Amino acid sequence: GFVFLDGHHDETATLDYLERLRPLLADNAVVLLDDILWSAGMRRAWRALASHPRTALSLHLVRMGLLVISPDGGSRRRRFAPGVWLADIRERVLRL
Structure with missing residues (x-):
């Protein structure tokens, strides 16, 4: 499944939307959120x-965030932020 959230730039509302959606999401559903740096x-x-x-x-x-939701997410969690994935890419390039 795929969900795109945009529009209501409020912390509480955004968290509530995801809590309401979670039971409806298939394993490995992708959630794309816009404006994660809005406020x-x-x-x-x-x-x-x-x-x-x-x-x-x-x-x-940067402006958007992508999540993959899984029932056992914690057992195989990966986080990539600009500094982290850029450092990872740099490390891989230097090994070439």
């Missing part, structure tokens, strides 16, 4: 969602 509240919401136990992967795409 301090949206940044907090993004951090909370990225570290949620069912989040298997979180990818910080």
Whole structure:
């Protein structure tokens, strides 16, 4: 499944939307959130969602955030933020 969230740039509302959607999401569903840097509240919401136990992967795409939701997310969690994935890419390139 795929969900795109945009529009209501509020921490509480964003967290509530995801809590309501979680039971309806298929395993390995992709959730794309727009404007995760819109405000301090949206940044907090993004951090909370990225570290949620069912989040298997979180990818910080500067303005947007991508989550992969899985029942066992915590057992195989991966987080990528600009500094982290850029450092990882640099490390891989240097090994070539």
